[in-house]
Amino acid sequence: MNIHQSCRRRCQIRLLLQGPSGSGKTMSALLIAHGLAAGHWPKIVVIDSENGSAELYADLGAYNVLTLSPPYTPERYVQAIEACELAGMEVIIIDSMTHCWEYLLDYHAGLPGNSFTAWGKVTPRHTAFVNRILRSPAHVIATVRSKTEYVLSEKNGRQVPEKVGMKIIQREGIDYEFSVVLELDLRNNATASKDRTQLFREQPAFRPGQSTGESLRSWCEQGSPTKWEQIHQVIKKCQNLDEMASLYYSLSSAEQAEFRPAFQDQKQHLQAVALAPSSLGNNQLFIQPNPTLNHGNLTHSA
Structure with missing residues (x-):
């Protein structure tokens, strides 16, 4: 164990975008990534488990896409991240993490025996996936789906559902692992529920764009080189x-x-x-320009 003086070092952003269907998660992620990549679309890749939705925005620029098909195991997401890193990508968009979590929930439901004991086979797999995101030398933007959460409350002697907010479809506490968490609404506006950068502190709802990514890149570049x-x-x-x-x-x-x-x-x-x-x-320093992943290929958007 070593004690050392604190030192602000340059870093890569870990950004989580959460919102319901139609809130603009994919588009927002691409625009923010464009700012993070200093305007270089070819340095951006989308790991797409959303049935090809990432390529709907190909008119924005020549970013890359790595399409994932089922099963959405944590291990395949890790392989996808590593393929993107080997291809030299500077910004990796994971769209979306929700499919991995839903796979793990189904896997847990199919395990025999005690439910609590079964989580011992599930949690380490998800933790390994999250840790691989944190270790990536690239900026990482992840999207997660959210849904309206209701509770039953008593009104006039009757139990009626009452809306209490949005709940993400993801493992509880996932927001602890990200530097910034932005919640998107159906008007495509974002509010920060967590912000280590303090860039969005007390800022009213805003529409994320390239300038958001530029601000994040500037914040990441402060400090000593890593x-x-x-x-x-x-x-x-x-x-x-x-x-x-x-x-x-x-x-x-x-x-x-x-x-x-x-x-x-x-x-x-x-x-x-x-x-x-x-x-x-x-000396085997060559890589394939379009690394492949089981059932997935890294390709230019078109």
């Missing part, structure tokens, strides 16, 4: 392929996989300026 950024900077400073090879093999296997797209970009840059090729030719 280890992830430092390694990226070192990669970009490599002057030849031998330096790249030395740096590549000094990293752990997990880091090699994470930074492979950056190595590939730098290698292409060096070749473009006619530097002599070296021993990296067979």
Whole structure:
């Protein structure tokens, strides 16, 4: 255990958008992502479990889509996130997390024995999914569905349903894991129910857009560089392929996989300026431009 002085470091945003059907979750996520990606649509990807709804907005720009089909297991969501990272995506939109939770609820219902004991087989799988979101080097925007919640109250001697607000279709307490939680209404307006950035503190309802993403990006870039950024900077400073090879093999296997797209970009840059090729030719630093996932493909929106 080490005690160290607090230090504000750069970070990636973890944003949760929640709202009922028709509240504009997907569109809002795309516009915010555009601001987070500094206006570069090709650096944005949507992990789409909403039956292709992400491509309805393809006129916005050339963002990418990775389509998920059932079963919506936590493990497949994790694979999708990793595929997006390997493709060099800077903003990952998960649309939506609700399908994963509904799968786990069905899985739990089918387990034999005591219900409480059965949760011991469910909770770790969901926790692993959430932890993978938190570890991602990309900005992550996740959407969740919500529904109107009612309680029975007594009026004039009768039990009548009374609307008490919106309830998200997701594991209780999921909002603790995100830096910002925005609640969307049917007019596509957002209010912040949680805001670690303080950008939306005491702000009235607003319509999320590119400027929202730009503000979040500016907040994330405050502070000292993270280890992830430092390694990226070192990669970009490599002057030849031998330096790249030395740096590549000094990293752990997990880091090699994470930074492979950056190595590939730098290698292409060096070749473009006619530097002599070296021993990296067979070092397996290549990735497929459109990584695939079981039942899913990362493609450009069209």
